[in-house]
Structures are given as structure tokens and as C-alpha cells.
Amino acid sequence: MTTEDKQKQKQEIRKQLLRERGEEASIVRKIVTACLLLLIIAFGVTGYSAYHYIKGVLEPVDVTSDELIDVHIPIGSTGTRIGNILEENGLIKNASFFRYYIKYKNESGFQAGDYQLSKSMTMDDMIAALKEGTVYQEYALSFTIPEGRWLESILNTISEETNHTIEALTEKVTDREYLEGLISKYSILTEDILDERLRWPLEGYLFPARYDFVEENPSIEDILETMLKRTEQIVGKYFEDLEESEYTIHEIMTLASIIEGEAQRTEDRYKISGVLYNRLKINMALQVDPTIAYAHGQHFSRTLYEHLDIDSPYNTYRYAGIPIGPINNPGEASIKAALQPEDHKNLYFYADSEGNVHYSETFQQHQEILRKYRN
Structure with missing residues (x-):
């Protein structure tokens, strides 16, 4: 091969390489362009979806509702x-x-x-x-009952806001004939409230809320039945859950009152409810401190071992199962949690000084939590 032929061959090879590089560059540019377009589309779709999600969350749940x-x-x-x-x-x-x-x-x-x-x-x-804030019409009488109050506290509030004496209120809420009439009138009340071992028959059934009355001094019956109607309305919202529950309405209200006494935060209500259900399944004592305070009839800053000795049907350390009745008057969140417990395997919980609740499956884990947070 002559020198001239070699030169021509080299030139052809260079041209071929340049063509191949050009084709590769073109392919790369197309790939990069396609990737950029896909990214732009992805960002656009994400942004569009995010916009519509936010827009949907901010909009009414049901624009046609007049309830x-x-x-x-x-x-x-x-x-x-x-x-x-x-x-x-x-x-x-x-x-x-x-x-x-x-x-x-x-x-x-x-x-x-x-x-x-x-x-x-x-x-x-x-x-x-x-x-x-709430805009109210002019009412002759208004009072508010917070969640978790004992019935005697509610009676004290009513007595302070009206001219009804504690004696008259106490006589009415313990009048068996009156209670039997209420049972026939309200589906939330059953024969369980007539158990003579109960401290208060209507404990758990006087719904915590603000109550307004046009009359300056409504009768005791009007006040009590207004509160019972509110409870029935709230419980009625969870009729299907009640139908499916293995427990009676009285037992559910009792569990709700325990949850009310134990939980400070909404998310903990469902978890604590799950713990109670898990214990009941294995016939383990509920061992919840609010029931001990209720059995003694006084609030304790901390439940001590000496408090656990009391022989009371409310003592969940001594007697397994659900107590004979509610230990306070729970709000809706606790009633709902009692009917919709969170599904988990925890058997123990402990609330630290900051209100954080720690859950555990075993007694050993529970003891470790106690050693860590009680001190």
C-alpha cells in the first residue's frame, strides 16, 4: 500500500469515527432531552397533584350538607x-x-x-x-361540664348555678322509681344502673358539654334529661360499633370512663383502649389507677400500694374484668376509642411526668420503662 493510500485510509477512519461520535452525541442529547422532559412532567404532575390535594383538603367535606x-x-x-x-x-x-x-x-x-x-x-x-368563639343567644342559665368529672362534681356545679340543693339533687339521682322511668325512656340506660353496689347510678351518662337553658331555674328532671339526651345523641353516632361489640353499652361506657381517666391525648385513647381489650381477652386484671381513686372517693396525686388494698367492686387490681360501672363521665373521644380500640399486642402502658405514654408487650419491658421514667 502506497503512502497516499495509507493517508486516504486514515482520513476515512477519522471520518467514520467522527460520524460515530456525532451519532453518539445525538443519542445522548436525545436521552438527556427525554430525561429532562420526564422530570419536568413528573414535577408538573406532582405539583398538580399536590395543588389539588391541598385544594381538596381545604374545601368542604360535603358542600351540599346542611346538617x-x-x-x-x-x-x-x-x-x-x-x-x-x-x-x-x-x-x-x-x-x-x-x-x-x-x-x-x-x-x-x-x-x-x-x-x-x-x-x-x-x-x-x-x-x-x-x-x-361561640355566639350564644341570651340564656337564663348556662353551665359547662368538663370531660372526666365525677358525678358529685357535676351535682355541685348544678347546685352552684341553680337554686337546687345538693340534697335535692342527690335524692333525685338515687330515686329508684325515677331511675326505672329513665331506663324505659333512654336506650343508653339499662338495668345495670340499678345495681346497689354502684356509687352513683347515672355515673358515666351525664355528657360533658355546655348546657344552655331558656328558663332561669329549670327543674332537676329537665337538667338531668337534657344531659342524658346529649349522651344518647353521641352514643347513637356509633350504633354500628355497638351492635358489633362483644360488650354491653354499660360496659362500653365503663371502659370509656377508664380511658378518659388515663389518656390526655387523642391518639393514646385508642392505644390504651387496645391495652384494656388485650387484658380482657386473657382475663388479666385491668389494674388502672383511676378506678382506685374512684373506689376511695378521692383523687390521688400518685397511687400507692396501700391504696390497692381496698375491697371494692371498682378495684381493678383486686378483681379482673370490667368494673361494675363508669368511674367518671367520659367525652365523645373516649366513647369512640372504647368502641374502636387500636389493634396491637401491648399489655402495659405508663404515662411519664410529661404526659408521654410508653407501651410494652411484656412485664419485663414494662419494668424497664418504670425504672427509666419513675425516677
């Missing part, structure tokens, strides 16, 4: 608890989003009280309503 739903916001409620209450009542779609949304908007100043809200309201509408 007014009674909602009670307890004193000292955090944004988290308010969000949970609204979600539990079907007024918003996501409690966590509500919490982040009010933080994002720097919303504060929510007012405790009883509200009538609708599923046709937007989240912003509800925020505005809760900040303005």
Missing part, C-alpha cells in the same frame, strides 16, 4: 386536639394537615366552647369560627 354538628372544644385544647376533634366529627379530612396549616398561617387564639359547625364549611371558615 349542623355539635362540637365541643375543651378548655386548653391544642391545635392538634382541635384538629382531631374536627376529624372525628367528619368536619375535616385530615387532622395532621389542619395542624400544619394553622402553623403555616400562624393562626392562634382558638376559643373553647360548644359550636355548631357544618361539613359545608371550608377549613378557613372553621378556623374563623373557632377564633371568634
